[in-house]
Amino acid sequence: MRTSTWFGLALVVAAGASGYMAGAPDPRATPPVVMSDEPGDTAAQAALAAADGWMRTPGTRGTLPATSSDPLPQGSFGTTVDILRERTRAGDAAAARALYEGLRRCDGYEPLREGESVEERAEISTASGFDTAVQIADGFRSLLQERGADTSIVPPVTLEGLHAGQLDRWATLAADCEGAGHVPLDAWRDAQAVASDLDDPDARVSYWSEAFQRWSPLAEMPAKRDRALAGLRRALAAGDWRALAAIGEIHEEGWLAPPSPALAYAYLHAAMLGTRGGSSAPLPWRTGFWTPSADADIRRRLRRLESTLDPATREAARAYGEARHAACCAQGAP
Protein backbone atom coordinates (compact mmCIF):
# COMPACT_ATOMS: atom_id res chain seq x y z
CA MET A 1 0.00 0.00 0.00
CA ARG A 2 1.21 3.47 -0.77
CA THR A 3 2.21 5.84 2.00
CA SER A 4 -0.62 8.23 1.13
CA THR A 5 -3.17 5.41 1.55
CA TRP A 6 -1.75 4.54 5.00
CA PHE A 7 -1.91 8.22 5.85
CA GLY A 8 -5.53 8.41 4.66
CA LEU A 9 -6.58 5.36 6.70
CA ALA A 10 -4.83 6.73 9.79
CA LEU A 11 -6.67 10.01 9.29
CA VAL A 12 -10.02 8.19 9.13
CA VAL A 13 -9.30 6.18 12.28
CA ALA A 14 -8.09 9.26 14.15
CA ALA A 15 -11.15 11.23 13.04
CA GLY A 16 -13.49 8.44 14.15
CA ALA A 17 -11.77 8.12 17.53
CA SER A 18 -11.74 11.86 18.19
CA GLY A 19 -15.38 12.04 17.14
CA TYR A 20 -16.20 9.29 19.64
CA MET A 21 -14.33 11.09 22.39
CA ALA A 22 -16.02 14.38 21.54
CA GLY A 23 -19.46 12.79 21.60
CA ALA A 24 -18.96 10.76 24.77
CA PRO A 25 -19.69 12.45 28.09
CA ASP A 26 -16.80 13.68 30.16
CA PRO A 27 -17.01 11.64 33.35
CA ARG A 28 -15.69 14.60 35.35
CA ALA A 29 -18.21 17.03 33.94
CA THR A 30 -21.66 17.66 35.42
CA PRO A 31 -24.28 16.25 33.07
CA PRO A 32 -25.94 18.99 31.08
CA VAL A 33 -29.19 20.38 32.42
CA VAL A 34 -31.98 19.84 29.94
CA MET A 35 -33.99 23.00 29.63
CA SER A 36 -37.43 22.78 28.17
CA ASP A 37 -40.76 24.51 28.30
CA GLU A 38 -42.65 21.27 28.60
CA PRO A 39 -41.47 18.24 30.52
CA GLY A 40 -40.98 14.95 28.74
CA ASP A 41 -37.83 15.71 26.75
CA THR A 42 -35.96 12.79 28.24
CA ALA A 43 -37.00 9.37 29.39
CA ALA A 44 -36.20 10.34 32.97
CA GLN A 45 -38.34 13.45 32.78
CA ALA A 46 -41.12 11.51 31.08
CA ALA A 47 -41.06 9.06 33.99
CA LEU A 48 -41.31 11.94 36.45
CA ALA A 49 -44.17 13.47 34.50
CA ALA A 50 -45.99 10.12 34.41
CA ALA A 51 -45.76 9.79 38.19
CA ASP A 52 -46.74 13.39 38.81
CA GLY A 53 -50.43 13.85 39.41
CA TRP A 54 -49.96 17.59 39.20
CA MET A 55 -49.37 17.31 35.47
CA ARG A 56 -53.14 17.20 35.21
CA THR A 57 -53.21 20.66 36.69
CA PRO A 58 -53.85 23.34 34.08
CA GLY A 59 -50.62 25.20 33.41
CA THR A 60 -52.21 28.34 32.05
CA ARG A 61 -51.87 31.50 34.02
CA GLY A 62 -54.92 32.49 35.97
CA THR A 63 -55.71 35.83 37.45
CA LEU A 64 -55.02 37.01 40.94
CA PRO A 65 -58.11 37.70 43.00
CA ALA A 66 -59.44 41.19 42.90
CA THR A 67 -58.65 43.13 46.04
CA SER A 68 -61.70 44.32 47.86
CA SER A 69 -62.45 47.90 47.07
CA ASP A 70 -63.57 48.61 50.63
CA PRO A 71 -60.78 48.92 53.17
CA LEU A 72 -60.89 46.51 56.09
CA PRO A 73 -62.48 47.84 59.28
CA GLN A 74 -60.07 49.41 61.73
CA GLY A 75 -59.85 48.29 65.35
CA SER A 76 -59.16 45.16 67.37
CA PHE A 77 -60.35 41.76 66.21
CA GLY A 78 -62.92 41.73 69.01
CA THR A 79 -64.54 44.93 67.77
CA THR A 80 -64.43 44.06 64.07
CA VAL A 81 -65.20 40.35 64.05
CA ASP A 82 -68.90 40.74 63.24
CA ILE A 83 -68.19 43.04 60.27
CA LEU A 84 -65.53 40.63 59.03
CA ARG A 85 -67.94 37.69 59.26
CA GLU A 86 -70.61 39.61 57.39
CA ARG A 87 -68.23 40.64 54.62
CA THR A 88 -66.84 37.10 54.39
CA ARG A 89 -70.38 35.81 53.89
CA ALA A 90 -70.72 38.36 51.09
CA GLY A 91 -67.61 36.92 49.39
CA ASP A 92 -64.89 39.40 50.40
CA ALA A 93 -61.57 37.50 50.29
CA ALA A 94 -59.62 40.12 52.26
CA ALA A 95 -62.20 40.06 55.05
CA ALA A 96 -62.13 36.25 55.06
CA ARG A 97 -58.40 36.33 55.50
CA ALA A 98 -58.56 38.90 58.31
CA LEU A 99 -61.21 36.72 59.95
CA TYR A 100 -59.15 33.53 59.90
CA GLU A 101 -56.00 35.30 61.00
CA GLY A 102 -57.87 36.91 63.88
CA LEU A 103 -59.44 33.64 64.93
CA ARG A 104 -56.04 32.00 64.78
CA ARG A 105 -54.49 34.67 66.98
CA CYS A 106 -57.31 34.39 69.49
CA ASP A 107 -57.57 30.57 69.47
CA GLY A 108 -57.37 29.52 73.13
CA TYR A 109 -58.24 32.95 74.51
CA GLU A 110 -60.79 32.85 77.28
CA PRO A 111 -62.59 36.17 77.76
CA LEU A 112 -61.93 37.85 81.08
CA ARG A 113 -64.59 37.12 83.67
CA GLU A 114 -66.58 40.01 85.10
CA GLY A 115 -64.30 41.99 87.37
CA GLU A 116 -61.22 39.98 86.38
CA SER A 117 -58.17 42.02 85.39
CA VAL A 118 -55.36 41.17 83.00
CA GLU A 119 -52.97 41.19 86.01
CA GLU A 120 -55.01 38.54 87.80
CA ARG A 121 -55.15 36.38 84.67
CA ALA A 122 -51.37 36.71 84.26
CA GLU A 123 -50.80 35.69 87.89
CA ILE A 124 -52.93 32.58 87.52
CA SER A 125 -51.20 31.48 84.31
CA THR A 126 -47.75 32.22 85.83
CA ALA A 127 -48.52 30.03 88.83
CA SER A 128 -49.89 27.18 86.70
CA GLY A 129 -47.18 27.41 84.04
CA PHE A 130 -44.04 27.88 86.16
CA ASP A 131 -43.17 24.19 86.62
CA THR A 132 -43.71 23.48 82.92
CA ALA A 133 -41.52 26.43 81.92
CA VAL A 134 -38.73 25.18 84.21
CA GLN A 135 -39.01 21.67 82.74
CA ILE A 136 -38.87 23.00 79.17
CA ALA A 137 -35.79 25.12 79.97
CA ASP A 138 -34.09 22.14 81.65
CA GLY A 139 -34.91 19.99 78.64
CA PHE A 140 -33.33 22.50 76.27
CA ARG A 141 -30.24 22.77 78.47
CA SER A 142 -29.67 19.02 78.60
CA LEU A 143 -30.20 18.80 74.84
CA LEU A 144 -27.56 21.46 74.30
CA GLN A 145 -25.27 19.81 76.84
CA GLU A 146 -25.53 16.48 74.97
CA ARG A 147 -24.41 18.25 71.82
CA GLY A 148 -21.62 20.07 73.56
CA ALA A 149 -23.22 23.44 72.92
CA ASP A 150 -23.32 26.48 75.16
CA THR A 151 -26.20 26.06 77.64
CA SER A 152 -26.08 29.67 78.79
CA ILE A 153 -28.18 30.71 75.78
CA VAL A 154 -31.22 29.29 77.61
CA PRO A 155 -32.23 32.04 80.02
CA PRO A 156 -33.01 31.08 83.60
CA VAL A 157 -36.71 30.79 84.38
CA THR A 158 -37.71 33.16 87.15
CA LEU A 159 -41.13 33.90 88.54
CA GLU A 160 -40.65 37.59 87.80
CA GLY A 161 -39.58 36.98 84.21
CA LEU A 162 -42.39 34.54 83.55
CA HIS A 163 -44.94 36.88 85.10
CA ALA A 164 -43.74 39.77 82.94
CA GLY A 165 -44.07 37.57 79.84
CA GLN A 166 -47.56 36.40 80.82
CA LEU A 167 -48.65 39.95 81.59
CA ASP A 168 -47.51 41.04 78.15
CA ARG A 169 -49.19 38.06 76.47
CA TRP A 170 -52.53 38.49 78.19
CA ALA A 171 -52.51 42.24 77.70
CA THR A 172 -51.95 41.76 73.96
CA LEU A 173 -54.58 39.02 73.70
CA ALA A 174 -57.14 40.95 75.73
CA ALA A 175 -56.63 44.08 73.64
CA ASP A 176 -57.08 42.08 70.43
CA CYS A 177 -59.62 39.41 71.35
CA GLU A 178 -61.91 40.86 74.03
CA GLY A 179 -65.36 41.15 72.50
CA ALA A 180 -64.96 38.15 70.18
CA GLY A 181 -66.06 35.62 72.78
CA HIS A 182 -69.42 35.08 71.08
CA VAL A 183 -67.81 33.41 68.04
CA PRO A 184 -66.10 30.00 68.14
CA LEU A 185 -62.46 31.09 68.36
CA ASP A 186 -61.12 27.62 67.54
CA ALA A 187 -62.89 27.60 64.16
CA TRP A 188 -60.08 29.36 62.32
CA ARG A 189 -59.46 26.33 60.10
CA ASP A 190 -62.99 26.52 58.73
CA ALA A 191 -62.49 30.24 58.19
CA GLN A 192 -59.24 29.50 56.38
CA ALA A 193 -61.07 27.09 54.06
CA VAL A 194 -63.62 29.79 53.27
CA ALA A 195 -60.83 32.29 52.57
CA SER A 196 -59.21 29.70 50.30
CA ASP A 197 -62.47 29.23 48.43
CA LEU A 198 -62.62 33.00 48.00
CA ASP A 199 -59.10 32.84 46.49
CA ASP A 200 -57.17 34.59 49.20
CA PRO A 201 -53.56 33.95 48.04
CA ASP A 202 -52.18 32.89 51.44
CA ALA A 203 -55.17 30.76 52.39
CA ARG A 204 -55.34 28.83 49.12
CA VAL A 205 -51.67 27.76 49.33
CA SER A 206 -51.92 26.98 53.06
CA TYR A 207 -55.18 25.16 53.61
CA TRP A 208 -53.81 21.79 52.41
CA SER A 209 -51.49 21.71 55.41
CA GLU A 210 -54.35 21.96 57.91
CA ALA A 211 -56.69 19.75 55.89
CA PHE A 212 -54.16 16.93 55.62
CA GLN A 213 -52.24 17.09 58.87
CA ARG A 214 -55.10 17.59 61.27
CA TRP A 215 -57.09 14.46 62.02
CA SER A 216 -60.72 14.65 60.91
CA PRO A 217 -63.54 12.11 60.76
CA LEU A 218 -63.37 10.04 57.58
CA ALA A 219 -66.70 11.40 56.34
CA GLU A 220 -65.28 14.95 56.31
CA MET A 221 -61.98 14.11 54.68
CA PRO A 222 -62.90 13.89 50.96
CA ALA A 223 -64.44 17.37 50.94
CA LYS A 224 -61.46 18.81 52.84
CA ARG A 225 -58.97 17.17 50.52
CA ASP A 226 -60.78 18.29 47.37
CA ARG A 227 -61.11 21.83 48.71
CA ALA A 228 -57.39 21.94 49.58
CA LEU A 229 -56.32 20.64 46.17
CA ALA A 230 -58.65 23.03 44.37
CA GLY A 231 -56.98 25.90 46.26
CA LEU A 232 -53.51 24.73 45.27
CA ARG A 233 -54.57 24.33 41.64
CA ARG A 234 -55.92 27.87 41.57
CA ALA A 235 -52.70 29.12 43.16
CA LEU A 236 -50.67 27.34 40.48
CA ALA A 237 -52.86 28.69 37.73
CA ALA A 238 -52.36 32.17 39.15
CA GLY A 239 -48.59 31.73 39.01
CA ASP A 240 -47.95 31.52 42.75
CA TRP A 241 -44.57 29.78 43.19
CA ARG A 242 -45.44 28.91 46.81
CA ALA A 243 -47.85 26.31 45.42
CA LEU A 244 -44.81 24.57 43.88
CA ALA A 245 -43.22 24.43 47.35
CA ALA A 246 -46.44 23.00 48.74
CA ILE A 247 -46.57 20.31 46.04
CA GLY A 248 -42.91 19.53 46.77
CA GLU A 249 -43.75 18.92 50.42
CA ILE A 250 -46.78 16.84 49.44
CA HIS A 251 -44.53 14.63 47.27
CA GLU A 252 -41.85 14.47 49.97
CA GLU A 253 -44.24 13.40 52.72
CA GLY A 254 -46.40 11.18 50.51
CA TRP A 255 -49.82 12.75 51.04
CA LEU A 256 -51.25 11.88 47.63
CA ALA A 257 -48.96 9.12 46.37
CA PRO A 258 -46.11 7.20 48.01
CA PRO A 259 -43.26 9.58 48.89
CA SER A 260 -41.18 10.53 45.87
CA PRO A 261 -37.90 12.29 46.65
CA ALA A 262 -37.33 12.94 42.93
CA LEU A 263 -40.64 14.73 42.44
CA ALA A 264 -40.24 16.51 45.77
CA TYR A 265 -36.83 17.74 44.68
CA ALA A 266 -38.20 18.81 41.30
CA TYR A 267 -41.00 20.91 42.77
CA LEU A 268 -38.89 22.41 45.54
CA HIS A 269 -36.28 23.32 42.95
CA ALA A 270 -39.07 24.94 40.92
CA ALA A 271 -40.16 26.87 44.00
CA MET A 272 -36.55 27.90 44.65
CA LEU A 273 -36.47 29.47 41.20
CA GLY A 274 -39.66 31.30 42.17
CA THR A 275 -38.15 32.83 45.29
CA ARG A 276 -35.40 34.33 43.11
CA GLY A 277 -33.19 33.87 46.15
CA GLY A 278 -34.80 36.62 48.13
CA SER A 279 -38.02 35.63 49.85
CA SER A 280 -37.64 36.63 53.47
CA ALA A 281 -41.25 35.83 54.45
CA PRO A 282 -41.90 32.31 55.72
CA LEU A 283 -44.13 29.94 53.79
CA PRO A 284 -47.62 30.85 54.99
CA TRP A 285 -48.54 27.36 56.17
CA ARG A 286 -45.49 27.15 58.41
CA THR A 287 -46.54 27.66 62.02
CA GLY A 288 -44.89 27.09 65.36
CA PHE A 289 -41.75 28.34 66.96
CA TRP A 290 -39.47 27.95 63.97
CA THR A 291 -40.62 29.82 60.91
CA PRO A 292 -37.59 30.47 58.68
CA SER A 293 -37.73 32.47 55.47
CA ALA A 294 -39.15 30.55 52.50
CA ASP A 295 -35.73 30.74 50.90
CA ALA A 296 -33.89 29.09 53.82
CA ASP A 297 -36.72 26.65 54.35
CA ILE A 298 -36.69 25.37 50.76
CA ARG A 299 -32.90 25.26 50.62
CA ARG A 300 -32.81 23.11 53.75
CA ARG A 301 -35.29 20.65 52.27
CA LEU A 302 -33.44 20.55 48.97
CA ARG A 303 -30.16 19.76 50.75
CA ARG A 304 -31.82 16.94 52.66
CA LEU A 305 -33.34 15.46 49.51
CA GLU A 306 -30.17 15.91 47.46
CA SER A 307 -28.35 13.28 49.47
CA THR A 308 -31.03 10.68 48.65
CA LEU A 309 -30.83 11.11 44.85
CA ASP A 310 -28.17 9.89 42.47
CA PRO A 311 -26.69 12.58 40.20
CA ALA A 312 -28.63 11.57 37.08
CA THR A 313 -31.96 11.57 38.92
CA ARG A 314 -31.11 14.88 40.50
CA GLU A 315 -30.39 16.44 37.13
CA ALA A 316 -33.57 15.04 35.61
CA ALA A 317 -35.55 16.32 38.59
CA ARG A 318 -33.92 19.72 38.30
CA ALA A 319 -34.80 19.93 34.61
CA TYR A 320 -38.34 18.80 35.37
CA GLY A 321 -38.58 21.43 38.09
CA GLU A 322 -37.41 24.11 35.66
CA ALA A 323 -40.14 23.07 33.25
CA ARG A 324 -42.72 23.18 36.05
CA HIS A 325 -41.54 26.62 37.08
CA ALA A 326 -41.67 27.81 33.48
CA ALA A 327 -45.19 26.47 33.07
CA CYS A 328 -46.40 28.10 36.27
CA CYS A 329 -44.54 31.13 37.31
CA ALA A 330 -41.81 32.27 34.96
CA GLN A 331 -43.74 35.39 34.06
CA GLY A 332 -43.43 36.76 37.55
CA ALA A 333 -44.48 35.93 41.04
CA PRO A 334 -47.71 37.33 42.43
Place this chain on the structure above:
Amino acid sequence: MKAGVRVLAWCVVAALAFRLGFEAGDRRDAIVQDPVPVAPVEVPRPRAIEPAPVPVALPDKLHTLAGREFLAAMPTLERLARGGRADALRVLFQHLDACVDFKPPPGDAVPEWIDVQYANELAIEKLDAATCERRRSEGQSCEAGELREQRVLAANQRREECTALSAAQIGSRIAWARLAVDRGDRDMVVLLRGPNTMRDMPRTERVRELDALVALERRSREEMDRLVDAGDLDALWSSMLGYRSGGNLVDQDLVAAHAAYLVLQRAAPDGIHGSRPMDSTSDRLSAAQLAEAQARADAMYARCCAR
Protein backbone atom coordinates in the same frame (compact mmCIF):
# COMPACT_ATOMS: atom_id res chain seq x y z
CA MET B 1 -5.17 17.34 -9.94
CA LYS B 2 -5.65 13.61 -9.40
CA ALA B 3 -3.72 13.81 -6.08
CA GLY B 4 -5.88 16.70 -4.96
CA VAL B 5 -9.10 14.73 -5.59
CA ARG B 6 -7.65 11.81 -3.59
CA VAL B 7 -6.83 14.06 -0.61
CA LEU B 8 -10.30 15.57 -0.79
CA ALA B 9 -11.87 12.06 -0.83
CA TRP B 10 -9.87 11.02 2.26
CA CYS B 11 -10.98 14.20 4.01
CA VAL B 12 -14.66 13.47 3.27
CA VAL B 13 -14.25 9.91 4.56
CA ALA B 14 -12.49 11.25 7.70
CA ALA B 15 -15.31 13.71 8.30
CA LEU B 16 -17.85 10.90 7.99
CA ALA B 17 -15.78 8.80 10.41
CA PHE B 18 -15.75 11.71 12.89
CA ARG B 19 -19.54 12.04 12.63
CA LEU B 20 -20.08 8.30 13.11
CA GLY B 21 -17.69 8.26 16.06
CA PHE B 22 -19.44 11.24 17.63
CA GLU B 23 -22.87 9.61 17.33
CA ALA B 24 -21.54 6.39 18.83
CA GLY B 25 -20.14 8.30 21.79
CA ASP B 26 -23.34 10.29 22.18
CA ARG B 27 -25.42 7.09 22.21
CA ARG B 28 -23.19 5.79 25.00
CA ASP B 29 -24.37 8.75 27.09
CA ALA B 30 -27.97 7.72 26.60
CA ILE B 31 -27.24 4.11 27.42
CA VAL B 32 -25.39 4.75 30.67
CA GLN B 33 -28.03 7.10 32.07
CA ASP B 34 -29.71 5.57 35.10
CA PRO B 35 -33.47 5.27 35.03
CA VAL B 36 -35.27 7.55 37.46
CA PRO B 37 -36.71 5.61 40.36
CA VAL B 38 -40.28 6.74 40.62
CA ALA B 39 -42.60 5.55 43.31
CA PRO B 40 -45.75 3.86 42.00
CA VAL B 41 -48.79 6.08 42.15
CA GLU B 42 -51.44 3.35 42.15
CA VAL B 43 -52.18 1.26 45.19
CA PRO B 44 -50.09 -1.86 44.65
CA ARG B 45 -51.99 -5.00 43.99
CA PRO B 46 -51.51 -7.50 46.77
CA ARG B 47 -48.47 -9.51 45.80
CA ALA B 48 -46.32 -12.28 47.12
CA ILE B 49 -42.82 -11.79 48.51
CA GLU B 50 -41.46 -14.23 45.93
CA PRO B 51 -42.52 -14.04 42.29
CA ALA B 52 -43.14 -17.78 42.11
CA PRO B 53 -44.49 -18.89 45.47
CA VAL B 54 -43.61 -22.36 46.58
CA PRO B 55 -46.63 -23.83 48.38
CA VAL B 56 -45.92 -24.19 52.08
CA ALA B 57 -47.77 -26.62 54.29
CA LEU B 58 -49.95 -24.50 56.50
CA PRO B 59 -51.15 -25.30 60.00
CA ASP B 60 -54.87 -25.91 60.46
CA LYS B 61 -55.11 -22.79 62.56
CA LEU B 62 -53.62 -20.05 60.46
CA HIS B 63 -53.64 -17.56 63.31
CA THR B 64 -50.86 -19.54 65.00
CA LEU B 65 -48.42 -18.51 62.24
CA ALA B 66 -45.85 -15.99 63.46
CA GLY B 67 -42.42 -14.57 62.66
CA ARG B 68 -40.40 -16.41 60.04
CA GLU B 69 -43.11 -19.04 59.68
CA PHE B 70 -45.59 -16.36 58.71
CA LEU B 71 -43.15 -14.80 56.25
CA ALA B 72 -42.47 -18.18 54.64
CA ALA B 73 -46.18 -18.92 54.43
CA MET B 74 -47.11 -15.50 53.08
CA PRO B 75 -47.06 -16.38 49.36
CA THR B 76 -49.27 -19.38 50.02
CA LEU B 77 -51.54 -17.30 52.25
CA GLU B 78 -51.86 -14.70 49.51
CA ARG B 79 -52.75 -17.36 46.96
CA LEU B 80 -55.40 -18.75 49.28
CA ALA B 81 -56.66 -15.24 50.07
CA ARG B 82 -57.05 -14.44 46.38
CA GLY B 83 -59.03 -17.63 46.10
CA GLY B 84 -61.36 -16.30 48.78
CA ARG B 85 -60.31 -18.27 51.85
CA ALA B 86 -61.59 -16.10 54.67
CA ASP B 87 -59.15 -17.12 57.42
CA ALA B 88 -56.17 -16.47 55.13
CA LEU B 89 -57.53 -13.01 54.33
CA ARG B 90 -57.98 -12.20 58.00
CA VAL B 91 -54.55 -13.48 59.03
CA LEU B 92 -52.90 -11.48 56.28
CA PHE B 93 -54.80 -8.33 57.23
CA GLN B 94 -54.07 -8.65 60.93
CA HIS B 95 -50.36 -9.33 60.51
CA LEU B 96 -49.93 -6.47 58.04
CA ASP B 97 -52.00 -4.10 60.16
CA ALA B 98 -49.87 -4.94 63.21
CA CYS B 99 -46.80 -3.70 61.32
CA VAL B 100 -48.14 -0.24 60.53
CA ASP B 101 -45.93 2.41 62.11
CA PHE B 102 -43.84 -0.33 63.75
CA LYS B 103 -40.95 0.97 65.80
CA PRO B 104 -38.77 -1.93 66.87
CA PRO B 105 -37.12 -1.90 70.26
CA PRO B 106 -33.35 -2.34 70.03
CA GLY B 107 -32.52 -6.02 69.53
CA ASP B 108 -31.03 -6.74 72.95
CA ALA B 109 -33.55 -4.56 74.78
CA VAL B 110 -36.67 -6.62 74.05
CA PRO B 111 -36.92 -8.27 77.49
CA GLU B 112 -36.55 -4.90 79.26
CA TRP B 113 -39.05 -3.36 76.86
CA ILE B 114 -41.50 -6.16 77.63
CA ASP B 115 -41.07 -5.54 81.36
CA VAL B 116 -42.11 -1.94 80.88
CA GLN B 117 -44.86 -2.51 78.31
CA TYR B 118 -46.52 -5.36 80.15
CA ALA B 119 -45.75 -4.38 83.72
CA ASN B 120 -49.37 -4.77 84.81
CA GLU B 121 -49.87 -8.06 83.06
CA LEU B 122 -46.63 -9.49 84.44
CA ALA B 123 -47.70 -8.71 87.97
CA ILE B 124 -49.43 -12.04 87.60
CA GLU B 125 -49.24 -12.97 91.26
CA LYS B 126 -51.92 -10.36 91.81
CA LEU B 127 -54.40 -12.30 89.68
CA ASP B 128 -57.13 -14.17 91.50
CA ALA B 129 -57.78 -17.87 91.05
CA ALA B 130 -60.79 -17.36 88.78
CA THR B 131 -58.83 -15.14 86.38
CA CYS B 132 -55.99 -17.67 86.30
CA GLU B 133 -58.46 -20.45 85.56
CA ARG B 134 -59.94 -18.47 82.68
CA ARG B 135 -56.48 -17.68 81.30
CA ARG B 136 -55.47 -21.33 81.42
CA SER B 137 -58.66 -22.36 79.66
CA GLU B 138 -57.72 -19.92 76.88
CA GLY B 139 -54.26 -21.43 76.58
CA GLN B 140 -52.55 -18.53 78.34
CA SER B 141 -50.08 -18.80 81.14
CA CYS B 142 -50.65 -17.74 84.72
CA GLU B 143 -47.01 -17.84 85.70
CA ALA B 144 -45.02 -14.60 85.43
CA GLY B 145 -41.78 -16.11 84.08
CA GLU B 146 -43.57 -18.15 81.43
CA LEU B 147 -45.74 -15.23 80.44
CA ARG B 148 -42.68 -13.01 80.08
CA GLU B 149 -41.03 -15.59 77.82
CA GLN B 150 -44.16 -15.75 75.68
CA ARG B 151 -44.23 -11.98 75.38
CA VAL B 152 -40.54 -11.76 74.48
CA LEU B 153 -41.03 -14.47 71.84
CA ALA B 154 -44.05 -12.66 70.39
CA ALA B 155 -42.17 -9.34 70.32
CA ASN B 156 -39.24 -10.93 68.50
CA GLN B 157 -41.56 -12.59 66.00
CA ARG B 158 -43.34 -9.34 65.35
CA ARG B 159 -40.05 -7.61 64.78
CA GLU B 160 -39.03 -10.31 62.29
CA GLU B 161 -42.25 -9.79 60.36
CA CYS B 162 -42.38 -6.04 60.45
CA THR B 163 -38.79 -5.45 59.42
CA ALA B 164 -39.14 -7.87 56.48
CA LEU B 165 -42.38 -6.49 55.04
CA SER B 166 -42.25 -3.68 52.51
CA ALA B 167 -44.32 -0.51 52.76
CA ALA B 168 -46.27 -1.63 49.69
CA GLN B 169 -47.10 -4.97 51.32
CA ILE B 170 -48.28 -3.26 54.50
CA GLY B 171 -50.25 -0.78 52.39
CA SER B 172 -51.96 -3.67 50.60
CA ARG B 173 -53.88 -4.58 53.76
CA ILE B 174 -56.67 -2.20 52.74
CA ALA B 175 -57.12 -4.13 49.49
CA TRP B 176 -57.16 -7.46 51.38
CA ALA B 177 -59.75 -6.12 53.80
CA ARG B 178 -61.91 -4.93 50.92
CA LEU B 179 -61.68 -8.33 49.24
CA ALA B 180 -62.79 -10.04 52.45
CA VAL B 181 -65.72 -7.65 52.92
CA ASP B 182 -66.79 -8.05 49.29
CA ARG B 183 -66.79 -11.79 49.83
CA GLY B 184 -69.09 -11.29 52.78
CA ASP B 185 -66.65 -12.47 55.47
CA ARG B 186 -68.55 -11.84 58.68
CA ASP B 187 -65.52 -11.93 60.97
CA MET B 188 -63.64 -9.36 58.89
CA VAL B 189 -66.66 -7.05 58.93
CA VAL B 190 -66.90 -7.38 62.71
CA LEU B 191 -63.17 -6.81 63.05
CA LEU B 192 -63.12 -3.73 60.82
CA ARG B 193 -66.11 -2.05 62.44
CA GLY B 194 -65.05 -2.85 65.99
CA PRO B 195 -62.82 -0.69 68.18
CA ASN B 196 -59.10 -0.15 67.56
CA THR B 197 -58.88 -1.50 64.00
CA MET B 198 -56.29 0.33 61.89
CA ARG B 199 -55.60 2.60 64.85
CA ASP B 200 -51.92 3.08 63.95
CA MET B 201 -52.57 4.23 60.39
CA PRO B 202 -50.33 7.26 59.64
CA ARG B 203 -52.08 10.46 58.61
CA THR B 204 -50.28 10.46 55.26
CA GLU B 205 -51.64 7.01 54.41
CA ARG B 206 -55.13 8.00 55.55
CA VAL B 207 -55.15 10.90 53.08
CA ARG B 208 -53.36 8.98 50.33
CA GLU B 209 -55.74 6.01 50.53
CA LEU B 210 -58.79 8.12 51.27
CA ASP B 211 -60.95 6.91 48.38
CA ALA B 212 -60.21 3.26 49.17
CA LEU B 213 -60.97 3.83 52.85
CA VAL B 214 -64.24 5.63 52.15
CA ALA B 215 -65.32 2.76 49.88
CA LEU B 216 -64.24 0.19 52.50
CA GLU B 217 -66.16 2.02 55.22
CA ARG B 218 -69.32 2.12 53.08
CA ARG B 219 -69.13 -1.55 52.06
CA SER B 220 -68.36 -2.74 55.59
CA ARG B 221 -71.26 -0.66 56.93
CA GLU B 222 -73.63 -2.25 54.41
CA GLU B 223 -72.40 -5.69 55.42
CA MET B 224 -72.69 -4.87 59.12
CA ASP B 225 -76.28 -3.67 58.61
CA ARG B 226 -77.01 -6.95 56.85
CA LEU B 227 -75.53 -8.96 59.74
CA VAL B 228 -77.48 -6.98 62.35
CA ASP B 229 -80.72 -7.29 60.37
CA ALA B 230 -80.15 -11.05 60.36
CA GLY B 231 -79.99 -10.96 64.17
CA ASP B 232 -76.22 -11.21 64.74
CA LEU B 233 -76.01 -9.62 68.19
CA ASP B 234 -72.28 -10.35 68.54
CA ALA B 235 -71.68 -8.19 65.50
CA LEU B 236 -73.95 -5.48 66.90
CA TRP B 237 -71.97 -5.52 70.15
CA SER B 238 -68.73 -4.98 68.26
CA SER B 239 -70.35 -2.25 66.18
CA MET B 240 -71.50 -0.48 69.36
CA LEU B 241 -67.94 -0.42 70.69
CA GLY B 242 -66.62 0.79 67.34
CA TYR B 243 -69.10 3.67 67.19
CA ARG B 244 -68.30 4.63 70.78
CA SER B 245 -64.56 4.89 70.30
CA GLY B 246 -64.41 5.93 66.63
CA GLY B 247 -61.21 5.44 64.66
CA ASN B 248 -59.50 5.77 61.33
CA LEU B 249 -62.19 3.83 59.47
CA VAL B 250 -65.38 4.17 61.53
CA ASP B 251 -66.23 7.69 62.67
CA GLN B 252 -67.35 8.15 66.25
CA ASP B 253 -71.17 8.23 66.31
CA LEU B 254 -72.61 8.28 69.81
CA VAL B 255 -76.20 8.22 68.55
CA ALA B 256 -75.51 5.01 66.59
CA ALA B 257 -73.66 3.58 69.61
CA HIS B 258 -76.57 4.36 71.91
CA ALA B 259 -79.08 2.89 69.45
CA ALA B 260 -77.03 -0.33 69.38
CA TYR B 261 -76.93 -0.33 73.19
CA LEU B 262 -80.72 0.02 73.39
CA VAL B 263 -81.24 -2.88 70.97
CA LEU B 264 -78.78 -5.12 72.86
CA GLN B 265 -80.39 -4.27 76.17
CA ARG B 266 -83.76 -5.33 74.78
CA ALA B 267 -82.74 -8.30 72.63
CA ALA B 268 -80.21 -9.82 75.03
CA PRO B 269 -81.23 -8.73 78.53
CA ASP B 270 -78.93 -11.33 80.08
CA GLY B 271 -75.99 -10.03 78.10
CA ILE B 272 -73.73 -11.73 75.57
CA HIS B 273 -71.02 -14.18 76.66
CA GLY B 274 -71.76 -13.24 80.26
CA SER B 275 -71.32 -9.50 79.76
CA ARG B 276 -74.09 -6.94 79.78
CA PRO B 277 -73.84 -3.82 77.65
CA MET B 278 -73.15 -0.72 79.69
CA ASP B 279 -74.68 2.66 79.03
CA SER B 280 -71.74 4.99 78.61
CA THR B 281 -73.24 7.31 76.03
CA SER B 282 -76.62 8.65 77.14
CA ASP B 283 -75.15 11.31 79.43
CA ARG B 284 -73.25 12.73 76.47
CA LEU B 285 -76.32 13.09 74.25
CA SER B 286 -78.93 15.83 74.04
CA ALA B 287 -82.63 15.11 74.37
CA ALA B 288 -83.04 15.28 70.60
CA GLN B 289 -80.14 12.87 70.06
CA LEU B 290 -81.57 10.46 72.65
CA ALA B 291 -84.88 10.53 70.83
CA GLU B 292 -83.15 9.89 67.52
CA ALA B 293 -81.22 6.97 69.03
CA GLN B 294 -84.46 5.52 70.40
CA ALA B 295 -86.17 5.80 67.00
CA ARG B 296 -83.21 4.14 65.29
CA ALA B 297 -83.16 1.40 67.94
CA ASP B 298 -86.88 0.70 67.49
CA ALA B 299 -86.46 0.35 63.74
CA MET B 300 -83.37 -1.83 64.15
CA TYR B 301 -85.06 -4.05 66.73
CA ALA B 302 -88.05 -4.52 64.43
CA ARG B 303 -85.74 -5.68 61.63
CA CYS B 304 -83.36 -7.84 63.62
CA CYS B 305 -84.97 -9.23 66.67
CA ALA B 306 -88.72 -8.81 66.97
CA ARG B 307 -89.57 -12.06 65.21
